[in-house]
Amino acid sequence: MKGLSLSIPRGKITVIIGFSGAGKSVLLKHILGLIKPDSGSITVLGHDIAQLGEKALNDLRTRFGMLFQSAALFDDLTAIENVMFPIQEFRRSWPKGKIEQTAGERLKVVGLGAEHFDKYPSELSGGMRKRVGLARALALEPEIILYDEPTTGLDPIITEMVDDLIVETHKRRAGMTTVIISHDLDAAFKMGDYVAMLDAGAIRLFGPPQDFFKSDDPFIKRFVAKVREQGK
Amino acid sequence: MKSIEFKVGLFVLVCVGIVVAMSLQISKDPNAIGGGQYYDVLLPNANGVFKNSTIRMAGIPVGTIKTITLENGNARLLLSLRPDLKLTKSASVEVKPSGILGDKFVEIKTGNPGDEPLPPGGRILIVKDTASFDAVLDKVGQIADDFSVVASNLKKATTGEGDPNTPLGRIVMNVEDLTADLRDFTSENKNRLTNTVTSLERITKNLDQFIGDETDDGFKRNWQKMAKSLGKVDKILTNVDEITSKVNDGKGTLGKLINDETTVEELNHAISGVNRMLDTANKFQISVDYHSEFMPASGATGESFVKSYVGLNIQPGPDRYYLLQIVDDPKAEFQRTDTLTSVGGGPNTTTRTQVAYHNQIKFSAQFAKSFYDLTLRAGLFENSAGVGFDYHFFNKKLRITSEFFKFGRAEGVDIRAYARYKFYSVFYAVAGGDDIANTRGNDLTGTRASAFFGLGLDFTSDDMKLLMSKLPF
Amino acid sequence: MEKSVPSFGGRQLLSAIEGVGSWWLEMILALGRVTNFLVTSIFWLFQPPYRFMEILKQIEFVGNKSVFIICLCSLFTGLVFALQTYSAFSFVNAETMIGPTVALTLSRELGPVLTGLIVTGRAGAAMAAQLGSMRVTEQIDALEVMGVNPKQFLVMPRIMAGVISMPLLSAIFIFIGNLGAYFLSTKGFNIDSATYLNKINDFTNPRDIAQGMIKAGFFGLIFSLIGTYKGYHTTNGARGVGSATNETVVMSSILILVSDYFLSTILKRLLY
Numbered sequence: 011m012k013g014l015s016l017s018i019p020r021g022k023i024t025v026i027i028g029f030s031g032a033g034k035s036v037l038l039k040h041i042l043g044l045i046k047p048d049s050g051s052i053t054v055l056g057h058d059i060a061q062l063g064e065k066a067l068n069d070l071r072t073r074f075g076m077l078f079q080s081a082a083l084f085d086d087l088t089a090i091e092n093v094m095f096p097i098q099e100f101r102r103s104w105p106k107g108k109i110e111q112t113a114g115e116r117l118k119v120v121g122l123g124a125e126h127f128d129k130y131p132s133e134l135s136g137g138m139r140k141r142v143g144l145a146r147a148l149a150l151e152p153e154i155i156l157y158d159e160p161t162t163g164l165d166p167i168i169t170e171m172v173d174d175l176i177v178e179t180h181k182r183r184a185g186m187t188t189v190i191i192s193h194d195l196d197a198a199f200k201m202g203d204y205v206a207m208l209d210a211g212a213i214r215l216f217g218p219p220q221d222f223f224k225s226d227d228p229f230i231k232r233f234v235a236k237v238r239e240q241g242k
Numbered sequence: 243m244k245s246i247e248f249k250v251g252l253f254v255l256v257c258v259g260i261v262v263a264m265s266l267q268i269s270k271d272p273n274a275i276g277g278g279q280y281y282d283v284l285l286p287n288a289n290g291v292f293k294n295s296t297i298r299m300a301g302i303p304v305g306t307i308k309t310i311t312l313e314n315g316n317a318r319l320l321l322s323l324r325p326d327l328k329l330t331k332s333a334s335v336e337v338k339p340s341g342i343l344g345d346k347f348v349e350i351k352t353g354n355p356g357d358e359p360l361p362p363g364g365r366i367l368i369v370k371d372t373a374s375f376d377a378v379l380d381k382v383g384q385i386a387d388d389f390s391v392v393a394s395n396l397k398k399a400t401t402g403e404g405d406p407n408t409p410l411g412r413i414v415m416n417v418e419d420l421t422a423d424l425r426d427f428t429s430e431n432k433n434r435l436t437n438t439v440t441s442l443e444r445i446t447k448n449l450d451q452f453i454g455d456e457t458d459d460g461f462k463r464n465w466q467k468m469a470k471s472l473g474k475v476d477k478i479l480t481n482v483d484e485i486t487s488k489v490n491d492g493k494g495t496l497g498k499l500i501n502d503e504t505t506v507e508e509l510n511h512a513i514s515g516v517n518r519m520l521d522t523a524n525k526f527q528i529s530v531d532y533h534s535e536f537m538p539a540s541g542a543t544g545e546s547f548v549k550s551y552v553g554l555n556i557q558p559g560p561d562r563y564y565l566l567q568i569v570d571d572p573k574a575e576f577q578r579t580d581t582l583t584s585v586g587g588g589p590n591t592t593t594r595t596q597v598a599y600h601n602q603i604k605f606s607a608q609f610a611k612s613f614y615d616l617t618l619r620a621g622l623f624e625n626s627a628g629v630g631f632d633y634h635f636f637n638k639k640l641r642i643t644s645e646f647f648k649f650g651r652a653e654g655v656d657i658r659a660y661a662r663y664k665f666y667s668v669f670y671a672v673a674g675g676d677d678i679a680n681t682r683g684n685d686l687t688g689t690r691a692s693a694f695f696g697l698g699l700d701f702t703s704d705d706m707k708l709l710m711s712k713l714p715f
Numbered sequence: 716m717e718k719s720v721p722s723f724g725g726r727q728l729l730s731a732i733e734g735v736g737s738w739w740l741e742m743i744l745a746l747g748r749v750t751n752f753l754v755t756s757i758f759w760l761f762q763p764p765y766r767f768m769e770i771l772k773q774i775e776f777v778g779n780k781s782v783f784i785i786c787l788c789s790l791f792t793g794l795v796f797a798l799q800t801y802s803a804f805s806f807v808n809a810e811t812m813i814g815p816t817v818a819l820t821l822s823r824e825l826g827p828v829l830t831g832l833i834v835t836g837r838a839g840a841a842m843a844a845q846l847g848s849m850r851v852t853e854q855i856d857a858l859e860v861m862g863v864n865p866k867q868f869l870v871m872p873r874i875m876a877g878v879i880s881m882p883l884l885s886a887i888f889i890f891i892g893n894l895g896a897y898f899l900s901t902k903g904f905n906i907d908s909a910t911y912l913n914k915i916n917d918f919t920n921p922r923d924i925a926q927g928m929i930k931a932g933f934f935g936l937i938f939s940l941i942g943t944y945k946g947y948h949t950t951n952g953a954r955g956v957g958s959a960t961n962e963t964v965v966m967s968s969i970l971i972l973v974s975d976y977f978l979s980t981i982l983k984r985l986l987y
Contacts, residue, residue, distance in 0.1 A: 044859060069862065071861065071862035072862045074860060076857070078856065079853070080852050082852060082853035082854050082856065084854055095861075096862075096863075099862070246768075246771050246775050249775050250774045250778065250779065253778050254883060256887075257882075257886050257887060260886045260890045261883075261928065264889065264893075265924055267915075268916055269920075269921050294922075
């Protein structure tokens with residue numbers, strides 16, 4: 011990835027799209043500080059991630075929430091324990107009852123019934139796992155929430171449900187920045203306040219969805235045409 | 243389901259318990275569990291002694307060697323000992339070999355319990371070394387002491403009035419007397435001496451003649467022969483000289499034997515062996531018995547006789563002994579002389595019989611075995627085979643004896659029965675009958691029953707030792 | 716120019732040398748990476764929040780759950796050892812030497828090594844598989860994104876558990892193994908039990924057990940470090956998890972056996 015320059019607006023939903031191998035995941039890992047850039051800088055919430063030490067980085071990360079493509083739930087913890095985990099880690103002074111209560115609320119918000127709370131991830135369906143993952147990402151009321159391919163591998167009905175959940179979640183918390191990495195153009199244009207097109211490690215276009223329909227770039231045109239086709 | 247803390251805690255405790263239990267099981271260090279005590283000791287030579295090796299007392303492990311360090315050219319051993327050992331100032335340590343591999347172990351002795359106690363942390367000062375130079379010096383010292391006694395006796399014997407109490411002193415005095423006698427003799431026999439000198443002169447003259455004799459049978463020839471043989475003697479002596487010098491240089495088997503250190507050691511061993519043997523000999527109870535019996539008006543002549551016994555009693559065990567006895571028997575030989583005398587020169591003769599007894603030395607050698615108060619004896623009784631029975635009363639003060647010997651005798655077996663009573667210390671009295679079955683007597687051999695009584699002495703070796711130590715030499 | 720190109724054989728030789736060189740470099744690099752991995756994990760041991768519960772959980776997994784298999788294996792090791800040494804010692808009428816032989820061998824060598832191999836197969840492989848699958852399902856990334864250091868949360872407790880549990884497990888191994896040999900010798904071969912125990916006393920020393928404990932701790936470090944390293948750096952999805960597990964078991968076993976020799980040499984200097 012080289013010569014990439016992108017500033018994601020606060021409080022909005024930004025969708026980063028691109029084909030597989032375009033560098034979406036790498037970009038995400040840079041944002042999270044999992045990978046440090048060879049050169050240049052990444053500034054998140056006013057901190058240059060490349061310059062931060064491990065401890066400061068960890069502190070910064072508590073202001074992040076992230077939903078992984080595979081939900082990345084901890085196998086050996088139940089649904090509610092997964093959500094409780096970050097709270098336990100970072101709200102150490104909280105009594106156990108309060109932590110459990112908060113986690114339960116988070117799970118209810120994302121629409122998971124209490125009967126599923128004590129199930130292990132392997133006992134949950136893909137959609138439910140996504141909900142639990144989202145609840146976990148939201149557990150510490152983050153300022154930024156990142157979605158890595160939230161709907162990949164899900165059937166269309168659940169895809170729509172997850173998309174609605176993302177938008178709902180965004181609306182529920184004022185000032186929360188949402189970043190979605192996706193290859194689903196349709197959903198991107200539907201949900202995103204801004205869309206960034208990533209291609210071969212560089213940004214092709216960044217702007218509101220309307221900009222894409224107006225674009226003369228043949229690459230983007232081809233992309234948009236595909237979306238139109240699917241829409242029909 | 244128990245909490246994870248409990249499970250892990252249990253696991254750790256059980257495992258640590260196992261480790262501690264195993265360690266204590268195989269630990270020889272009494273201080274491993276605490277409550278032990280430490281002492282240190284300086285050894286001039288800690289060769290073969292290792293850290294952590296076992297310390298024993300009477301063969302029982304009582305601790306370990308904690309550390310071995312160097313202190314002023316000596317090896318300092320820190321000993322970790324069992325808490326119940328009470329060491330005193332006379333406690334000692336000895337390095338002893340264990341097994342055949344040259345390993346050594348430290349043997350500790352608590353010391354005389356009457357001595358001042360040695361507090362833990364103290365130093366054990368006595369280190370015993372079985373083959374050290376000190377031990378050799380000790381022996382040399384003993385020998386020197388003995389020599390000084392001899393020297394002082396000699397000095398006493400040769401100065402002033404002399405010493406009649408020791409054999410040496412008596413010898414010196416005897417020599418003195420002898421020389422005095424000699425002087426007296428020479429002064430008394432001056433004339434005779436002069437004659438003797440004259441005779442001597444004559445003899446020397448004859449001798450001169452003899453030596454000067456030039457004939458074949460004369461002295462000169464013989465002298466030459468002798469000189470030749472003397473040359474041979476000289477040769478022999480040279481050879482002897484060579485041999486002895488070789489021996490001195492350590493050449494040859496004998497030389498090596500004599501000059502080799504090991505010979506000395508072996509000799510020492512042999513000497514200590516002999517000492518041991520003498521020790522066991524000391525354990526033998528030896529007693530000397532002497533008694534004389536008076537036989538009033540006995541035998542064919544109706545004379546009175548005195549029969550004496552000197553015996554040696556060797557007792558290797560409490561229930562048996564060997565008896566060796568020399569008996570001076572005045573009635574041993576009987577001589578009957580018939581003298582025919584013609585009455586008034588006529589054909590009628592009267593026979594005059596003369597009888598006489600001659601004394602003879604006889605030997606007894608018997609083996610005796612005791613069964614409670616009864617002792618059986620068998621062996622030689624005054625030069626003839628026999629058996630004897632002794633029965634003891636009153637803690638062996640009184641003994642009743644019957645002896646049977648001379649079985650093949652014409653007048654029947656000789657039976658001797660008597661009682662022996664020990665009345666004071668080593669003194670005893672005997673009374674009884676000799677040859678009691680032979681009441682009629684035998685005129686040919688002169689034997690006849692007779693009564694006797696007598697006195698005797700019976701020393702044991704302890705009595706003798708007591709006696710000897712009272713004597714000056 | 717043409718002259719400077721080496722001949723065919725020369726090129727082969729060159730590439731062979733290059734192969735050796737790159738293998739060697741790779742070895743050094745790998746060693747450096749593993750060392751770095753270990754050092755950072757240990758660093759995180761001393762950083763708050765302290766993961767005491769995680770260490771306990773891992774000790775429970777490595778230690779408690781291995782107790783049964785260790786007991787079983789050690790019992791039969793002791794039995795077979797006594798059986799075989801009996802047949803050898805009975806030739807020379809030295810049956811009473813079974814005790815010290817079994818005790819010394821178990822405490823110095825077999826205890827730690829066999830425990831190491833067994834626990835590697837059970838816990839080391841599990842560590843690699845667990846961390847590997849967490850890696851490929853992004854659980855490790857999730858932890859990191861949450862601001863929880865995965866080395867502190869996942870790696871360090873496992874290494875600690877390995878180092879702590881192994882000496883304890885090998886103590887059980889030594890104990891049960893000796894117990895098995897003791898019962899077979901006294902009940903089966905009619906060796907006097909007091910003689911048996913006294914002979915052990917004569918020939919063994921607490922430092923023999925100490926040697927076993929130290930070795931076992933080191934073996935615990937080996938398998939837990941390799942297991943977590945391999946698992947932590949798993950790539951290529953499910954296949955990667957499999958190969959991480961496989962490599963962990965193979966490498967740990969080899970390293971345990973090889974390092975045992977060197978440890979014995981070093982400990983002999985230090986303890987005796």
